[in-house]
Structure formats: structure tokens, C-alpha cells
Amino acid sequence: MSKxxxxxxxxxxxxDMLRMALTAAGFNVLQAEDGVHGLEVLAEQKPDVIxxxxxxxxxxxxxxxxxxxxxxxxxxxxILVLTTESDPDKKLRARNxxxxxxxxxxxxxxxxxxxVRRVAA
Amino acid sequence: MEEIKQVFFQECxxxxxxxxxxxxxxxxxxxxPETINAVFRAVHSIKGGAGAFNLTDLVHFAxxxxxxxxxxxxxxxxxxxxxxxxxxxxADILADLVRAARDDDSSDPGPREAMAAxxxxxxxxxxxxSQAAAQPQAAAAPPPPKEAxxxxxxxxxxxxxxxxxxxxxxxxxxxxxxxxIIFHPKAELYAKGNxxxxxxxxxxxxxxxxxxxxxxxLPLLEDMLPEGxxxxxxxxxxxxxxxxxxxxxxxxxxxxxxxxxxxxxGMPTNDEQEEPFVFKPTMVDISLLESIVPxxxxxxxxxxxxxxxxxxxxxxxxxxxxxxxxxxxDDHAPAEKKDAAAATxxxxxxxxxxxxxxxxxxxxxxAMLTERVAELGLARMSAVSIGLDELExxxxxxQDSVMAIRAQPVKSVFQRMPRLVREVALLTGKNVxxxxxxxxxxxxKTVIERLSDPLTHMIRNAIDHGLEKPEVRRAAGKPEExxxxxxxxxxSGRIVIEISDDGAGINRPxxxxxxxxxxxxxxxxxxxxxxxxxxxxxxxxxTAAVVSDISGRGxxxxxxxxxxxxxxxxxSITSRPGxxxxxxxxxxxxxxxLDGMVVSVAGQTLVIPLTAVVEILLPQATTVxxxxxxxxxxxxxxxxxxxxxxxxILQFRQEDIDPKSGVALLVEAxxxxxxxxxxDAIQGQRQVVIKSLETxxxxxxxxxxxxxxxxxxxxxxxxVDAIVVDSxxxxxxxxxLAG
Numbered sequence: 001m002s003k004x005x006x007x008x009x010x011x012x013x014x015x016d017m018l019r020m021a022l023t024a025a026g027f028n029v030l031q032a033e034d035g036v037h038g039l040e041v042l043a044e045q046k047p048d049v050i051x052x053x054x055x056x057x058x059x060x061x062x063x064x065x066x067x068x069x070x071x072x073x074x075x076x077x078x079i080l081v082l083t084t085e086s087d088p089d090k091k092l093r094a095r096n097x098x099x100x101x102x103x104x105x106x107x108x109x110x111x112x113x114x115x116v117r118r119v120a121a
Numbered sequence: 122m123e124e125i126k127q128v129f130f131q132e133c134x135x136x137x138x139x140x141x142x143x144x145x146x147x148x149x150x151x152x153x154p155e156t157i158n159a160v161f162r163a164v165h166s167i168k169g170g171a172g173a174f175n176l177t178d179l180v181h182f183a184x185x186x187x188x189x190x191x192x193x194x195x196x197x198x199x200x201x202x203x204x205x206x207x208x209x210x211x212a213d214i215l216a217d218l219v220r221a222a223r224d225d226d227s228s229d230p231g232p233r234e235a236m237a238a239x240x241x242x243x244x245x246x247x248x249x250x251s252q253a254a255a256q257p258q259a260a261a262a263p264p265p266p267k268e269a270x271x272x273x274x275x276x277x278x279x280x281x282x283x284x285x286x287x288x289x290x291x292x293x294x295x296x297x298x299x300x301x302i303i304f305h306p307k308a309e310l311y312a313k314g315n316x317x318x319x320x321x322x323x324x325x326x327x328x329x330x331x332x333x334x335x336x337x338x339l340p341l342l343e344d345m346l347p348e349g350x351x352x353x354x355x356x357x358x359x360x361x362x363x364x365x366x367x368x369x370x371x372x373x374x375x376x377x378x379x380x381x382x383x384x385x386x387g388m389p390t391n392d393e394q395e396e397p398f399v400f401k402p403t404m405v406d407i408s409l410l411e412s413i414v415p416x417x418x419x420x421x422x423x424x425x426x427x428x429x430x431x432x433x434x435x436x437x438x439x440x441x442x443x444x445x446x447x448x449x450x451d452d453h454a455p456a457e458k459k460d461a462a463a464a465t466x467x468x469x470x471x472x473x474x475x476x477x478x479x480x481x482x483x484x485x486x487x488a489m490l491t492e493r494v495a496e497l498g499l500a501r502m503s504a505v506s507i508g509l510d511e512l513e514x515x516x517x518x519x520q521d522s523v524m525a526i527r528a529q530p531v532k533s534v535f536q537r538m539p540r541l542v543r544e545v546a547l548l549t550g551k552n553v554x555x556x557x558x559x560x561x562x563x564x565x566k567t568v569i570e571r572l573s574d575p576l577t578h579m580i581r582n583a584i585d586h587g588l589e590k591p592e593v594r595r596a597a598g599k600p601e602e603x604x605x606x607x608x609x610x611x612x613s614g615r616i617v618i619e620i621s622d623d624g625a626g627i628n629r630p631x632x633x634x635x636x637x638x639x640x641x642x643x644x645x646x647x648x649x650x651x652x653x654x655x656x657x658x659x660x661x662x663x664t665a666a667v668v669s670d671i672s673g674r675g676x677x678x679x680x681x682x683x684x685x686x687x688x689x690x691x692x693s694i695t696s697r698p699g700x701x702x703x704x705x706x707x708x709x710x711x712x713x714x715l716d717g718m719v720v721s722v723a724g725q726t727l728v729i730p731l732t733a734v735v736e737i738l739l740p741q742a743t744t745v746x747x748x749x750x751x752x753x754x755x756x757x758x759x760x761x762x763x764x765x766x767x768x769x770i771l772q773f774r775q776e777d778i779d780p781k782s783g784v785a786l787l788v789e790a791x792x793x794x795x796x797x798x799x800x801d802a803i804q805g806q807r808q809v810v811i812k813s814l815e816t817x818x819x820x821x822x823x824x825x826x827x828x829x830x831x832x833x834x835x836x837x838x839x840x841v842d843a844i845v846v847d848s849x850x851x852x853x854x855x856x857x858l859a860g
Contacts (some may be wrong), residue, residue: 010162013129013170020125055162078314084169100314101373106172118323118370119315 003120006030006047008038008064009082010056014105018051021109027116035059039067042074049120050079051103054090062097069098078119082107129170130223136163137216138536144212145539148205157200161190167219176222178230179215185237186211204243211236213540297328297361301385305353310377312348321356323370328360357385470566473527480516480523481714481810487516488807488831517808520714524565528710531609531618532560534573541577542605545584552591552601553584558608564616568708571688572618575681579620579704580605582678587624587702597699599623615690615732616710621703627696629653636662654694654702658682689811689825691842715811717838718786719804719830723773726836728809728828729786729798733841736787738797740764740780751777755785755797762787764797765848767839771823788841796845807831811838823847 005027007018019029030047032038034056050068054061061081068074078100083090091102103115143160146153168183189208192198214233221228302324306317321332338351345351358367364382371380491509499505535557546553564572588594588603595601604623609616629650636642636656648656656662660679685692690708709715717728736757738744744756745764754761764785768774778801785797809828814821814837825840 011132011166011170013125013132013166013173016125016128017173020122055165057159057162076311076314078316084165084172095313095376098313105169114323115373117319118373119319121316121319 002026002028003048003116004028004030004045005116005120006032006038006041006045006050007052008032008035008050008056008061009053010034011053014053014082017107018112021107021112022116024109025113025116035061035064035067038064042068042071046073047077049116050074050077051082051116052079053082054094062093065094065097065099080115080119126174129174130219132170133167133219133223136166137212137219139163140212140215141209141536141539144205144209147200148202148209152200154194157190157194161187161194164190164215167215171222174222178228178233179218179222182215182218182233182237185240186215189240189243198243207236207239207243209543211240213543216540297359298364299385300356300358300360300364300367301381301383302356302358302367303353303381304356304371304378305380306350306374306378308346308348308350310374311350313373313377315374315377317352317354320370320374321354324356324358324367327362327366327370328358330356330358332356468526473523477523477527480520484516484520484714484808484810485829485831487512489833492831520808524714527566528563529566529569530561530563531569531572531616534569534576535560535607535609537573538576538580538607541580542584545581549585550590551584551588551603553588554602554604556604556606558606559610562609562611562616564708564710568616568688568710571684572708575684575692575706576607576618576620578678578681579706580607583620583622583624583702583704587622587626589625593625611710612707615707618706618708619703620706621701623701626698626700626702627654627657627694629698632656651695654696657694658692686840686843689840715809715826715828715838716806717809717828718806719809719836720784720786720800721802721804722771722800723768725773726804726830726834727767727800728807728836728838729788729800730825730838730841731806733788734786735789735795737803738785738787740783740785740797740799742781745780753780755780757787757797760795762795762797763848764799765844766799767844768799768801770844770848788845794845796848798839798841798844809836809838 005022007015007022007029008031009015009018010033015031015033019031022029030041030045032041035052036058038050038052039059052061052064056064059067065079065081068077068079079098081090081094081099081102082105083094083102084105094102100119101115103112140160140163143156143163146156147160164183164187168180168187171179171183186208189198189211193200193204198204214236218228218233220226304317304320306315310317321330324330333355335353335355336351338353339345340351360367364384367382368380371378374380487509491513494505494509538557539555542553542555545551583605584603588605589597589599591601594603606619606621608619608621610619611617633642633648633653633656636653636659637644639662641656641659641662642648657678658681662679682692685706685708688708690706692704692706694702694704696702715728716731718731718734720727720729738755738757740755746754746756746761748754748761748763753764753766755764756762764780766777769777778799780799783799783801784803785799786803787795787797789795807830809830811826812828814824814827817827821837823840823843824837825843826838828836828838830836
């Protein structure tokens, strides 16, 4: 039974690239376009890992993570954030919001899968 | 990957549009934070994607731009008009970069470097474009996992391997180092969804290892917090990887744990290590458990109680079962009901075109069928006739629906205008404000595509020639900022686009003298103001003394007019000296179908667009009058309307026909000018499918296009405006000129 990963990003390009890298590694991929949409998806399906962007309309990554963590079902689900460069402030903020780890954009597919493996049971 | 690249460039276009729209909104004085955020995100998105495709120039420029925008976003930089203007220009440069990247062209680094430098002056202390953003990650990938990653649910059983160094020497491995890693996670680590087991699993991929757990910190069960972290581990790892590699595995948990990595001499020898710590469930001594826990404790399941003795699983007590189940909040799904945005799908344009073609054939076929059946002389109320009527209704509806698929708002053409206006204004040193109206007006996609060139020409022309320089305007008492208005609207079944400026209007004496100079008109020709205005549409005309880059070379308006006519459209101009000019373009809504009146002329069948026909008249002896030379007019109510013999003007025949034997169609051409077209007879009224003459044959004066009738014959579609203009040219020379 392969793992399900939810990717949340408002950029279609990014969503496609994530999906391509993840399905090549054998994961099943769900997609959402922003934080609000992500929560809607979570209400219906239960992914094993969540990967989310920070800058999104309607609800940004930080709020999304906070909202996810408030839900009992997802208190400990691994959440990886996509961040450009290794901005320590953003990383800190994401961690304080409850993120498990991060992936730097632009991402190397191998590193993406690595990061996922580091948190996926 | 190529496909995704396409998607990326498509998305870039959308983002660029958002970017410009957002900046224009801010320029107008609307500083809504959401708009500012949207602008930031647009640049951010482009940069992100560009990085993935290694488009370094684009990334660097986008980065500087993004930084500036970020400062505005967090309030460290005021979005002053000057800054916004600069950003609009930066957006233009970004757009150029994107397109250069898309088309694989090299772009001149000059403008973007200059812009980047300028942007930086607005951002004190901005970080230079980070090289990290653009690094192609060609670095060695971590050793690919040997196990099939997808399916295997690794059993949470760590069986430490005791390593015999001698075994190693047999294998020809890269030189390895022994590390001793001490790892002490804090509770926060688990709260964020990290898992020691998983980390160790990854660690184990680097090489053989031995794990020992220190449970000395475990409190008694009653004091234990299910989410607490009381364990620490010592791992001995033998690997050829660098220490950084080991560290990177713990990247995410760096702050929520203590980690020590040191080079050790070797695997722990027997007397050094602690009790061999085997993660086998059978090691749990239940009696030990029971003796420690006096009271029965209900609730926590095995995994929570296990850490007391040797553990069955490494401690990361699943959080959920340890707490009482709370009703999972549906308040956490703030799914606002989907806003009323209509669901859309993307469709391949070829499919739509094919569909339209097929429907066109359907219409022709249905018309043919109706005729054949009519020839049979069936009663009008017969079942077949009624059925055919219904078929005609249906076919019409299908056709309308299919045409509507391709109908698009002119917005896509209009959206290129602000940038064009900015550039031309800059180039000519004029101050221009653009106002657009009716960008939601819909027109067939085929028309839209061919609108943009003529529109571009006319805008350039209006700014270059129409609008005056700021000083001149000031002297004339006008506001320094010139107004350029572009409006689209539907009128009598066509789409009309008006381009008006409040400039100086057509300089008639100058236009006239240039036309004489170029031999386009006779020096003593008598021309009305309107005629003079229309001289600018003549080939070879240009008022630029020096051919300017923008609208010189005498090709501008002539080309515009021809391209519009090729679409079956018309263009006219009205002008008031000192006040401005208005160009009016009128185009058919679609190039595909037309409601027409089918007529006979000299044995030929022609089709006249119904939208032009106002009235049908029967010429009488009393109403038709001669008017000098060959000209004839018809009296219609209180007016005299020129009567045009279509057969003659199209040169189907030489001699006139007796008007009384024919039918006159009162038509209205552009500008409201009325004429009467004399034809032999009217056959009927029908919707016809337009087939282009240009693509299949060539341009024929007086003829707009052709169609196939129900009986399979080809009928020509008349270009009413051209006929009217032709007739005037014929008539005018023969009119006696006033003294």
C-alpha cells in the first residue's frame, strides 16, 4: 500500500513537478491549490504526508499548518514546507507553526523524496 | 518534463497579467494588502518555476524584483507613484525575459541590469540575489535505497548488527569511518510529526549500525506524559559517507533535539556497550510491568505502557490513542461554499475548429435537404415539412451554441494595450492616460486574433500623431495628460471598436498638401473634410517628415484598412481640429456565418448581408429619377437615395436594366450613408456559412466572401460598403462641379 502525499501549492507548474517527482518514487499524490482547498481535501481523505507552499492566496502555508495541527486527526502528520532558499526566518516560522521539515525550492527530485522518507512512516 | 515547461510558461503569462493588473490597481490609489500580496506572489511564482528549469537570468531578475515587492509588502517601502511606475517598467522587462526564455532567444542584458540596479537603489540593504536560488542541483544524490521504496512498510524492529571488522576487510568498500552519534529528542520533535524510528531507518541506509537506547530517564508510568520524550540513543554507524550527510538526516529536528556526532574508534567492543538492546517484543517482561504498576490503569494501550521496560517499539507513543477521542472538529474545514466561479475546462482549439466546420456543413446539408423536399411539392403542413422545420431550428441552435464556444471577450487583446501605451508614450515623450471600455464584449476567436495588429497600429498612430506633446497641450489649455479611449461594443450585429484621442485632430491642410505632393489626388480636386480625412488610408501616405520607427513608412493606416477589410470589416474616421479624432472599426461578430438575403443579378446568385439591409423597395416610374450622366436616384419618402445597379457595377452586364423590373434594397453603410441596391429579384433569406474567397482564390473587389447554397451552387457575398464606395467614385467624376 503506497503512501499518500497531499501537495498544496497555488502554482500549477509546481504542483505538476511535485506530482511527477513523487509518483516516480511510487507515492500517490493528492493536490490542492491553497490552504482553504487543502483543508477541504483533508476533510475527505487522509494523506500520510503533507507538502505545502508558503505563499498562497486565500490561506497561506503558515495558517494552513496551524489549522492542520489543530485537528486531532492530523496532530502528528508529517508536514513539509516548500521554501525558497534557506531563509532561516521562514523555516523558524514554519517550525513554530508545526511543520515537520522543509524542502528548498527549486527542488531536486531526489532530495524531495529523501525529505519525504525522513518523515514518512 | 517538456509538458510541464509548457504549463510553466502558460502560468507565467497568467502571472504576468496578474502582476500588471495588480500594479495598475495600486497605481490608481488602491493599496489593498491583498492586491500587494497578489503582486508579490506573481513574481514569486515566476521565480520559483524559473529556478526549477534553470533559467538563471530570469531567476536573478525576478529575485531583485521580488525583494523590492517584499519590502512593500511588509511595509518597509512606500508604494509611491514613482516606485509603481518603475515597477511597471520592471514588469515589462520581466515579461520580455519570460518570453525570451520561452522562445529560447537571448535577451539583451542591458535593460534588465539597469532596471535591477535601479530597483536596488530603492531597497536599502537588500540582499543580493542569492546564488542558492539558482543552483542546479547536480550534486550527488544520496545512495538510492535498495529496497523498493513504495510498498515496503518497514517493520519497526531494529535488530542491531554486531559488526565484525574482519568481515569488512573482505569487502572492498570505500574507506569508512566509525561515528558515534548521541541523539536526544525533545518532546517538540514528536509534536511536529517527526519520528526517531524513521530517522534511524534513514541513518541505517548509510551503512551498518548499532543502536542502543538509554532508558534511564524514564519516569514511572504515573508520572509519564504520553507525549513526553524520555529516551535517548547512542548509535554507532559505520559509513563511507561524510559527516555532513549524517547531519543532514537530522536537519529537520536540529532544534528539537540534541545531537552529537563524533568519530569513534570502532564499533563498541563487548565490554563497552550496554546490554544488547534487541527490539523484540518478546523481551517485554509482563511481570515486571505488573509489579511496578499497583493499580490497573485503563486507557493507554500497549504502546504507551511499553517504554517501562525494554521496548517493543521505539517510544513515540502514537498521540491519538493516548487522548480521549474528541469529536473531530468540522469547524476546521472552513470550506466556504465554492464561490460562483463558473466551472471551466480547457479544450484543444483544433477540436473546436473542427466542430465549427462540421456544424457549418450540417447547416448546408440541412438547407439542401429542405430544398430537395420543397421540390417534391409536399404539403406545407406535412409531417416531413414540419420535421424539417424542427431540424432547421435545432441546427440553428447548435450553430449558435458552437459559435458561442469560440466567442471570447476582447479582453485578451485589450490587455496588451497598457504596456504598448506606456512604451509609445515614453518613446514619443508624451503623457498618455489609457481608458478602456467594454473589454467583456465577445467576439469569435478568429476575429480576435486578427484584431491586435490593426489595433496596435492605430494606438501607435493616435499617440504619435494624434496627441500633442505636453507643452503644446498646456499652451492650448488642455490637461498635459492626453486621453486615449478604446471602447468595444456590439452594434447592429457587429462588433465596433472605437479609438478616440483628445489630441489635435487631423491636420487637414497638411494632409491635403501631402496627398497632392505624393500624387494621390489632383491639386485642384474638390474634397470634403471627410474625404480629406480618409486620404490617410491611401497606400503610400505618411505625414511623418522623418520616417519614425513607430508609424512611419506610409504603411500604417493603409495596412490597417486592408487587414480590417480582409476580415469583412470597415474602418472610418471622424475628426475635429483641436479636439481630437475617433477611428471606428466595425467587424463581423464571426467569420463563419452570416444572415443573408439571397438575390439574383444578371443570372447570378448573390448574397447580401442582412445586417446592412434596411428596407426592400419596389422602384416605380414615379420614384426613379435620372441625375446627371448615368446616375439615378430613388425618392424614398422625403429623401433622394442613389440607386446602384449591382449588375452593372460588378460588370455582370453592360447595359442598365429597367429599374421597374427589379427590386431595390435600401442599405445602410458605415456612417449611416444610405443607398439603394438594384437587383433583378429576391430569392429568399437564409443563414449561410461563409467561405473565405481570400484563402481559396483571392480578393475580389466588391465581394466579401462566398458561400454554398442549398442546391450546391456557389454564391458570392456582396461587400456592401465597397460597392457603395465604388459607386461614388463612378458617380462623382460625372457630377458637374460647382463653380
